[in-house]
Amino acid sequence: MAILPIRIWGDPVLHEPAQPVETITDDIRALVHDMFDTMIAAPGVGLAAPQVGVPLQLYVYSYARDGAPAWRGVVINPELWMIPTEIGELHAETESEGCLSFPGVKYPIRRSHRVHVTGLDLDGNNVAIDIAGWRARIMQHEFDHLNGIVYINRLTEPYHSEATRVAAREGWGVPGLSWIPD
Numbered sequence: 001m002a003i004l005p006i007r008i009w010g011d012p013v014l015h016e017p018a019q020p021v022e023t024i025t026d027d028i029r030a031l032v033h034d035m036f037d038t039m040i041a042a043p044g045v046g047l048a049a050p051q052v053g054v055p056l057q058l059y060v061y062s063y064a065r066d067g068a069p070a071w072r073g074v075v076i077n078p079e080l081w082m083i084p085t086e087i088g089e090l091h092a093e094t095e096s097e098g099c100l101s102f103p104g105v106k107y108p109i110r111r112s113h114r115v116h117v118t119g120l121d122l123d124g125n126n127v128a129i130d131i132a133g134w135r136a137r138i139m140q141h142e143f144d145h146l147n148g149i150v151y152i153n154r155l156t157e158p159y160h161s162e163a164t165r166v167a168a169r170e171g172w173g174v175p176g177l178s179w180i181p182d
């Protein structure tokens with residue numbers, strides 16, 4: 001088990017597209033196990049490889065609710081389709097999300113209600129995920145990371161300005177910053 005440092009907003013790896021995984025090697029399997037440990041320790045509901053400094057197209061997710069078994073997994077080289085987002089005012093309580101690479105704050109952002117995700121699992125088998133609601137939000141957030149997009153990039157006003165102030169106050173927005181979950 002290893003907890004990996006999580007890169008913070010401003011580190012270049014977070015802001016550049018990740019590369020496809022060519023071969024699922026032992027190194028990739030070890031990375032995924034460490035990413036699960038890191039995500040759970042953080043704690044978070046998703047973690048993309050660029051967030052631990054690895055510019056590859058894969059992410060892990062884990063979501064538990066109401067005592068049900070956790071919905072968790074890994075998607076390698078994902079593709080994502082979504083139904084169009086709805087127009088209308090954002091609801092801070094039900095539409096706010098956070099990011100381990102921009103820790104300590106949450107902001108509302110409109111996401112699609114339903115997505116279809118395809119890719120590979122750790123054994124190289126095809127996976128297809130049809131999911132709605134909060135779990136669809138997780139898929140969109142993590143998929144964005146693989147394209148160099150942090151949700152902060154998608155915020156509307158006044159939230160984008162608030163986030164910009166937080167980053168300035170914390171000294172983020174420069175290369176090389178990270179934090180390690182306890």
Ligand code: NI
Binds near residue numbers: 141
């Ligand atoms: Ni994130």
